[in-house]
Amino acid sequence: MKPEGNSINKLWILSFVFSDATQLINQELMKRIPYKLLFFLSFVCLFSCKNRINSPITHFSSFQTERIEHSTLFNLEKYDILKPLEVIKDREEHIFIDDKRDNFITKVNFQSNQFISGVNFGSGPQELNLIGSIKKIKDKILIYDITKKEIFELTMVNEKSLTIQSFHKINNYPQKLFSVNYINNNIIASGLFGDFWIGYIDFLNNELLSAIDFPEFEETNAIQDMQKSIIYLSTHITCSPNNKKIAVATKNAGVISLINIKDDQLDLYKQIKYYPPNFSVTNDGTIAYSKKGEIGFCSIDCDAQHIYLLYSGRTFETHGMLNHHCEHLLIYDWKGNPVKHYILDIPLFSMKFDNEKNTIYGIGYNPEGVFVEYNISSY
Template structure:
């Protein structure tokens, strides 16, 4: 496997009428092949017929299922790996207190389960122990004011890290929990077309955003190009990796709005970060494919941005969840309506 350094250009975002260039990073490596390839065959764990859980998280011996299916009244379900039972569903869809309008992402940080309400421009926090014990009483609510973030992650009880802010020319924001204000921004998006609106730039560079459990590094895995970018959260500097297919994000602009075109592809659609590895679910399909946001490849990297291996899954899925010990992967088989699992070592 050859890896070499490119020090000047990066991501070319192409409009159907004109070329626009965004420099995603000044420090990019490329590669064409993973050093190791393997295959995984999933096994059925338990049937789940209440919708397709687009997100799955694991904490202790509990799976948290983020269910976005239409017609369902609640967003979240728990499944206990120790008892083999489901909890009652919780977090109602809606605009009232303790409800969420449009759930985007969920995750765990320290003692909290956090829920990013993209539509409602807020984050809600639930005590982790109460989630596991099915005894949710109160939820803490943090408003992002006028800021809508594509991805938001709880860092600690004081701060959130966010990406995909349509009003900012920076890729990453640190947001104060108490005020909802942006305290710090970094990872500037540099571009050469003065008339290109910020929201188009941000949409073209949407990413799956994952934080290392030690909270000293952040990875952005881009949705429409096979680039990953790792930030050192102490220095705020980053380095990027492009490959193995090395395709760019292409789009068209109509009335100052970003649209996919016939060449737009989908790269990374979900992921999990452990202290050892970054696991990314990869599609690679053209946007026009009806299964563009499903993937059957797992790309694995370490935190020094070395490609480790490519794993072929035996089914296409929307989501992945890896245990913190890097031993087990969970997902959902839409065809059989089962939560599935497999060993990954």
């Protein structure tokens, strides 16, 4: 069973699932950005084309590349998980998001084969409507609901059912947030900001502290700011363990940004621009993605030394709905230097890094949904 297009409307867990959201939000477009002077554009284009590395795989061509086989594989149907989209580890258990059943959150212990489920899709109490992110923060599993504009904590009732309780409401913040990450009392998020890409928001007062501008490409210079927000909505964010740095990667373009956090301000210190988004703008202003456009990064995670990225490079034209299944794991240091390129024997749909075991784990389809883990201790 492979992910179907209609499942995209339910979850935003790895921002890869948000291409269909563009039709819902194009009405919020703002005024067009004026063109740069022709000679200036020509100079920038000439310079950037000469120096740009147009593919992450090319960037790693002179570094170590290793094909590896999975170290662990669990079929998930035995746990009544039918179409998994995301998994996150919680101590000795794993929490799965399933797009094909009621009680769509399931906690599994692979050692005992015990599992419990709970939480339905919907707009009522004890229901989630549209998930933007699921994160483990210390001993809590926090889930952000885009529609409700509220963060929930995953809890358990008598060890028989999973449930949720409100953790924090952000419905007073004017813009809609999509992927939410937590740093102390603040939030790092992508969203429909309109005039910037990444926002650093006071968690308690819902106040914008700092922001990062959109990546600059000639291909996006002439479009409106809200159209840029739509293109870069599919953004993945990870925070370093000491909460002093973040790494950001895009799905609809080949961009990685490394950012320092100091005194409640974001400072972009490194940006790698492999290739721009491949799109057109229809007569009504809607963003239409090309079937020939390469999917970029589908997941990101990190530790104190390295950044782990799941890279696709596939197109809809060549792979159809399998274009989000990634066989490339790319490892960078926090300076943005390539470290190691792994080619995975089972492509992953989503990914996390396990610092205790020095493995990556995630969702694969082989051909049904499976939990897959890789040992990456050799780099």
